[in-house]
Amino acid sequence: MGPYILLILLVLPFFGSLVSIFLLNTPSRTLPSWAAGSVAFLSLLVVAAAYPAIYDGEVLRFHVEWVPQLGLDFTLRMDGFAWLFSALITSIGFLVVVYARYYMSEDDPVPRFFSFFLAFMGAMLGIVLSGNVILLSVFWELTSIFSFLLISYWHNTAAARDGARMALTVTGIGGFCLLIGLLLLGNIVGSYDLDKILESGDIIRGHSLYLPALIFILLGALTKSAQFPFHFWLPNAMAAPTPVSAFLHSATMVKAGVFLLARLWPALAGTYEWFWIVGAAGIITLLLGAYFAMFQQDLKGLLAYSTISHLGLITTLLSLGSPLATVAAIFHMVNHATFKASLFMAAGIIDHETGTRDMRRLSGLFRFLPITGTLAMVASAAMAGVPLLNGFLSKEMFFAEAVETHADSILDRILPYVATLASAFSVTYSLRFIHTVFFGPAPSDLPKEKPHEPPHWMRFPVEFLVVSCLIVGIVPAISIGPFLHTAVVSVLGADTPEYSLAVWHGFNLPLMMSITALLGGAALYFVLKDYFATCEDGPPILRRLKGQRIFERILVEVSWRWARLAEQRVGTRNLQPQLRWVVATGFLAGLLPLYLSGFETRPFVFSGVDPRFAAIWLLGIALAVGTAYLAKYHRLAALVTLGGVGLIVCVSFVWLSAPDLAITQLLVEIVTTVLILLGLRWLPKRMHGVDEAITLRARFRRFRDLALAIVCGIGMTFISYAVMTMPVPDAIANYFLENAYSEGGGRNVVNVILVDFRGFDTLGEITVLGVVALTVYALLRRFRPAPDSMDMPEQQQIQNRFDEERPERSAGDTVRDYLLVPSVIMQWMFPVVITFAVYIFLRGHDMPGGGFSAGLTLSIAFLLQYLAGGTRWAEDRIRILPLRWMGAGLLTAAATGIGAWFLGYPFLTSHFQYIELPLIGKVPAATALLFDLGVFSLVVGSTVLILVALAHQSIRINRLRAIDAEKGREA
């Protein structure tokens, strides 16, 4: 199998997750559980299969290049430490699946649970196996997301939703910080490869970016591991189903933070900053977590705070910067996972059997649940650090480290006392957990009557874990010893210290501290017992100070108040100020480079100006100003002058050797004018006497706009003049000119660029055109004119009156006679214009023309028929199906491009050759012509669709009038 073993291990859970989705409709719990269980078990076997290599000190690697330019590689890497975590994840994962089979109710959508669960397991394996830190951060985010989905599994309860959202917000922000930190780290080292980073510890610690990188990475790790002051999300995450709490919030996900701290320990640890930040967070969390845990009334709440405290212990150990402390930290990660997972599952069994987790209601359950009770007692003893259990060993190592001096500071001096105190607290809450739940009188008000032992297989995971606690506690050196050793060596390398896993180290200071903590904790419990039995949830005094509430308040402040304030202050819903800002920004953006890098002045040269050209543009300028002036009250006149400007632009194109542009401009001008003419009918009439009174404010606004407009115009004049008089650099134009004929087979370079060299751009553009046409069509289908546009236009009313007044005429005669001669000409021109379109299309490759202009021409041919005979008349005679034209065009263009694939060329590679046709002779034939045909067809379809949709409104309005009249009658 070799390196693929890692890939298999990573993919297996995700695969299982996908499979579970397909079981969504199974009614039973058994099938999905079996599927998930087999996947988890297989993963466990894969991990086991990797052990021999790991034992030999090998580091397994799997490497695929991802984006090598950015240093992003898909690298998986498994050393002893990663192996230990993989084993932890897969084994506890498997046990939790078994447990969940019995825990979940028949009514829950079990496949969904297992799907998220396995996906989470995959993401978690991804974190521990990543050999590239960016990949690690991807999996890191994935665990946050799946944790969110798992916490909100019972999404019909508010607690689950809130808890999930809070967990996601906190860990998500942390994940983002982590990404920043890892990017900084990669920047320092010059590589995102984990091995390289671990080798360059000295470079990192000496770098000026060390502190920012450290802070960001710690933000990620501390949020994930629920360290103070980010600890508050974990108790709220207890709304998740208990298997989730057992797996994510005790054994795995919250361990990701401390995993990362240990993983990056060789690269980051050992500095004063590390000691202070990590140490302060760890020590405060250790103490606060333990203190809070004592006063919880919810079983899972107690366990959650206890988890926080134990994670604080691990963080503290890692902060010390001594190799021995790191050994203890890794050892405690494993031990904590074992006893805490079993305790969560035991709490779940109690909840399952009695229907409550409130310790004020639970009591004397030992008589009903003797086996579960015994198991829970052993696990709690491990949590409290009682000798001969695994918790004792790592705690003892912690004490030994606590009394050592590492960095002479206040933190270091208080550590032994804090450690003993926190340990005493943990004895208290462990004792409380056992004593309240299992001893005392029989419970009186349980939601479920007659609790009894759960099915054997539900208890099996607890049994297994508790037995492990015992074995590790009694014979550590031969049970966990080798595994721990490979993990420690892979983290610490040459720094691996001598350490002993013996149970008995003689009478020494740590043992004294243990005994003090045990006795003190027990005494504390018996003093506070009665208070615990009745008190409110949460510790005294600090009960009111809830991290959760502070979090909510910050969230509301930032995401609601500040956002609203920002909107009020700097936002507007009015278009005019927005456009004013856009224009002003555009102007300043144009000015900025000139201001920054300076410019040389150049005189305006008036010589060499063709007076005819000047005269044309004098007219053009007059027309443009006229358009601006007339557009408010004289829409038709403004449209006419606008068209005039367009024609002058068109003439300029001819003048300046751009015939293709001139043709297109002319055709588009025609179509646009008709389009706007069709729209004019629906605009409101001029209201006299409304706008007459011009306020001072309006005058100011106009003046400001005018100033802005003039300034922009002057700026554009200068920039245009500068650009046009500059020598044209030797750009890509020459390439196109040189190769248009030899490669594209066309003499009209503009057309060759459009359909061949830059064919992909053109494909995009015609797609846009099609999308716009469809949007226009869709918008107009539901179009309803304003009430004051519903009446018949004045002109039509006059015409109809004229017809009615004369007995020899019937209504509509005048319209029929209107512009009779031009309309006959238009009808006759139909075949001529079509032929012209074909002509323009065919010559396009070698002469001015092509698909765009031919398409516009053909649509004008159709348009003329509508104009000549009216919508009804035209549609009785020709049926145009614009959507088919568009579809065919797009498909033809795309198929031409795809055709190149079949011949082994990239998309849209064109081919041309001369074909010998009988009678006509040699004819050039390029596949680009086929592409151009697609362009042509799409342009025809889109233009006609837009225009016809707009023209149809005047027919629709008759129907709308009839509907309104009907309504009027009914009312």
Added chain:
Amino acid sequence: MEIILSIAIGVMTSCGVWLILRPRTYQVIIGLSLLSYAVNLFIFGVGGVKTNVPPILSDDVAISTLADPVPQALVLTAIVIGFATTALFLVVLLASRGLTGTDHVDGRSDPK
């Protein structure tokens, strides 16, 4: 020639900017058309202003004397897309006018 074209572009820009800052939708659509003329001419001008130059390849013309085809190709599609956006904006303004009963750009006559 350049000076004429530059002034023309400047004037059309001024008129266009003035119009798009007006409150009536029709003014805005006309203003956008004027602006697009100005911008198209500007992009076209980037390739150099050449009169009486052959735009089509043939065997007896040196390549260096030909007009620059790249801005032309850009402007050609810009003209067509300009038509499409004009159409879209026209329909949006008609729909807005139908829904709100006014042709003010904000859909209500009283500017706040």
